[in-house]
Amino acid sequence: MSSSRKPSARPRMSLQPRRTAPVFAALLAAILALACSPKSQHLQGHILVHTRFDRPMPFAVLRAPSAPNIDPHTLPVVVVLHGMGDDHRAFDRHEVTQGLLDAMEDGRIPLAHFILPSGEKGFYTNWADGAHPYEDHIMRDVIRIAEDVLGVSPTREQRHILGVSMGAEGAVRLALTYPEFFASVTAFSGLLMTQAEADKFLSNAFTRWFMHADKIWGRPGAPNAVRNADTHALLGALPDDLPLRFYLASGTQESREIQQSMARFKKALDQRQVPARFVQYDGGHGWRWWRPLITKALRWTLTPSEDAD
Numbered sequence: 001m002s003s004s005r006k007p008s009a010r011p012r013m014s015l016q017p018r019r020t021a022p023v024f025a026a027l028l029a030a031i032l033a034l035a036c037s038p039k040s041q042h043l044q045g046h047i048l049v050h051t052r053f054d055r056p057m058p059f060a061v062l063r064a065p066s067a068p069n070i071d072p073h074t075l076p077v078v079v080v081l082h083g084m085g086d087d088h089r090a091f092d093r094h095e096v097t098q099g100l101l102d103a104m105e106d107g108r109i110p111l112a113h114f115i116l117p118s119g120e121k122g123f124y125t126n127w128a129d130g131a132h133p134y135e136d137h138i139m140r141d142v143i144r145i146a147e148d149v150l151g152v153s154p155t156r157e158q159r160h161i162l163g164v165s166m167g168a169e170g171a172v173r174l175a176l177t178y179p180e181f182f183a184s185v186t187a188f189s190g191l192l193m194t195q196a197e198a199d200k201f202l203s204n205a206f207t208r209w210f211m212h213a214d215k216i217w218g219r220p221g222a223p224n225a226v227r228n229a230d231t232h233a234l235l236g237a238l239p240d241d242l243p244l245r246f247y248l249a250s251g252t253q254e255s256r257e258i259q260q261s262m263a264r265f266k267k268a269l270d271q272r273q274v275p276a277r278f279v280q281y282d283g284g285h286g287w288r289w290w291r292p293l294i295t296k297a298l299r300w301t302l303t304p305s306e307d308a309d
Contacts, residue, residue: 188293
């Protein structure tokens with residue numbers, strides 16, 4: 001949903017070191033489920049004082065466990081985008097961090113560092129009204145500074161992005177907008193809309209009021225509004241020489257809109273012959289169901305073999 005970039009004219013970034021009512025119900029349930037404090041503290045919190053906003057912005061990192069004969073400065077990085085109502089502490093709040101650390105120590109997933117920006121409720125896009133440049137904040141500031149904090153300079157093949165709910169759409173859109181920056185995308189339970197779906201979504205009066213859609217994506221009928229919400233258009237512009245790997249998942253108890261949009265996007269990936277895995281799990285919208293999938297998804301995206309289980 002980038003508010004200033006045509007899919008066919010995306011900028012190249014340097015890799016050098018330095019909705020409808022059912023959708024609203026799902027989002028509201030997710031927000032209520034997330035309104036709790038972190039139960040464990042594994043993440044390292046940081047604050048960016050000088051930002052593109054008029055206020056400091058937090059982010060967190062999770063370092064990979066140490067291992068014999070492994071240089072931590074050479075490890076891959078996974079950027080994690082939280083859902084609406086959550087923040088950069090999501091992995092601690094929902095008891096994900098310890099499971100990841102255990103999986104890395106046991107060898108069930110490769111060693112990796114994690115970067116968790118704060119996307120607030122901004123959908124990880126530069127707002128149409130110019131007030132909130134979330135996309136630029138994350139892509140041009142947070143990732144660069146967090147990688148400096150971690151002491152890494154990953155290549156494209158070592159950088160990955162993962163998102164849930166609001167963050168799922170953000171992860172897919174950012175990866176497709178900057179395909180020279182990421183090697184894989186993991187997206188759980190997001191709305192990955194076509195142009196027609198985006199038009200309907202952005203024209204809904206309740207969506208426009210509840211999500212401030214006009215401020216974020218522009219008023220319905222504006223030249224860029226629908227295009228900026230159309231992940232399928234971005235997929236259509238993906239260069240053949242910059243392949244991405246996708247791991248998608250949605251639950252059987254989630255809204256019909258989420259299930260259908262994820263399935264349609266998987267079909268679009270198959271038509272483009274983009275490597276992708278789509279999991280339909282038995283459950284709903286929230287970390288209770290996403291948490292067990294994290295390890296499986298990362299084992300697939302971080303492992304070079306497409307057939308990794």
